[in-house]
Amino acid sequence: MDPARGNVLAIDLGTSGPKVLLVDAAGRALGHEFEPVELLLTPDGGAEQRPDDWWSAIVAASRRLLARGLVPPEEIVAVACTAQWSGTVAVDRSGRALHNALIWLDSRGAPYMPQLVGGWPQIDGYGLIKALRWIRVTGGLPGHSGKDPVAHILWLRHRRPDVFSSTHQFLEPKDYLNLRLTGRFAASIDSIAAHWLTDNRDLARVDYDPALLRLCGLDRGLFPDLARAVDLLGPLTPQAAAELGLSERVQVVAGTPDLHSAALGSGAIRDYQAHLYIGTSAWLSCHVPFKKTDPLRSITALPSAIPGRYMVVDEQECAGACLSFLRDHLFFADDGLGGGPPPADIYRRFDALAAEVPPGSRGLLFLPWLNGERSPLDDRRLRGGFINLGLGATRGQMVRAVLEGVAFNARWLLGAVERFVGRRLDPIHIIGGGAASALWCQIFADVTGRTIRQVARPIEANARGAAFIALVALGYLTWDDVSERVEIDHTFAPDPAAEAVYGPLFREFHAARRALRPLNNRLNRAL
Helix, strand or coil, X not given: CCHHHCEEEEEEEECCXXXXXXXXCCCCEEEEEECCCCCEECCCCCEEECHHHHHHHHHHHHHHHHHCCCCCHHHEEEEEEEECCCCEEEECCCCCECCCEECCCCCCCHHHHHHHHCCCCEECCEEHHHHHHHHHHHCCCCCCCCXXXXXXHHHHHHHCHHHHHHCCEXXXXXXXXXXXXXXXXXXXXXXXXXXXXXXXXCXXXXXXXXXXXXXXXXXXXXXXXXXXXXXXXXXXXXXXXXXXXXXXCCEEEEEEEHHXXXXXXXXXXXXXXXEEEECCCEEEEEEECCCCEECCCCEXXXXXXXXXXXXXXXXXXXXXXXXXXXXXXXXXXXXXXXXXXXXXXXXXHHHHHHHCCCCCHHHCEEECCECEECCCCCECCCCCEEECCCCCCCHHHHHHHHHHHXXXXXXXXXXXXXXXXXXXXXXXXXXXXXXXXXXXXHHHHHHHCCCEEEECCHHHHHHHHHHHHHHHHCCCCCHHHHHHHCCEEEXXXXXXXXXXXXXXXXXXXXXXXXXXXXXHHHHCCCC
């Protein structure tokens, strides 16, 4: 193999849109492009995106990237995808999407979960016998929130029977992109895991579990055949190659969901090396040498993108989405009242405002549960907001309170994950768009009391992780090489003075959650 020709086009389909990254054979990022896509929200808890929008955005971003002449297109040998996880695309036999994608935020399947997971004797809403079967075989079980793919599928079966009856297979977003690229219906053992239908006890022989399929009333044929993340699915179809401007000889690797690719792109790939991802959502994860589940806190260990390895899986619903909400609904709302469009450097300006406010935001608290929560509490009705808001509050206080509120939530999750793995996680690599903020990195260090290592070019981490999978699959790199290819821009140590402020506020953060949860459940009873 010629390393000069071993370039990879990596596609990271986030909720806000796809980032496309060009990576050379040594794992160095050469350049990236981004194209936004629309998020469609409905009052009943729906969250959808158009699969054709995904593809159009990928083509547009890829074309722009290739037009920059960073490498000749003929020197690109592979395409690797990663994407938002726990979504559902219903497709017919030709691969055409029959409905908008139901993404990870969609909770409309919640009403159908009690019948599926309930039973006697019951613990925390789960029938004990069913729960034990699910956990023993898969490592987890469907959440009450209705945001897992099996809940999406049940919603389609009950509310859109026309779509359900016409569906050939249900695909994860990443696997739908691979279908567009190769014409092949396939899922990786890590992407399919959130369906809670596969036996993950032996990572060398992961397959669908017939008993769980029967329990859900679903046929095996509705789901794709399984591969490993490092397996090659085949070359680009002539149509995909022409649209992207690549050779038909370019290989497509099976790839992995965003949580898994983030671990690789963060460089924290050894057991118990933790990374914190701050994007639209957030998670705190690490690889572990065991299969284990904490159903009370919605934390589990599932197959990693690295063959034969498990990793901790959890998720916080809203992180960067809280800043986006502040930007779009409070500061620059498009409602005719004169807010106008936000400036291109709005997040830099947010940082500047927040930096003028002392730690603790002068007692202003923000609760980040704008769309419920998954972990360490699975509650779709939980809601957020400002606490202790007074007439003297400034916009700087509000911005800093949002940054701190997301960090308090991360500290809550960190405690649950550390109990899960049985050890202190320190240092923690931080990635995602939120990690580009030095101020936010310092806040995370001060709130969690952990050393935070800011990964270089953190917004590229997911796509970089996908590219690493392709480079390992094609023999250009080994897994031992991966962590050495990831640079650290800056290390943030906790400030004792700030820690002293955040400790009591963290306790009040929890007190507010406990006090407001019954109110949230009453107000959001219809969800």
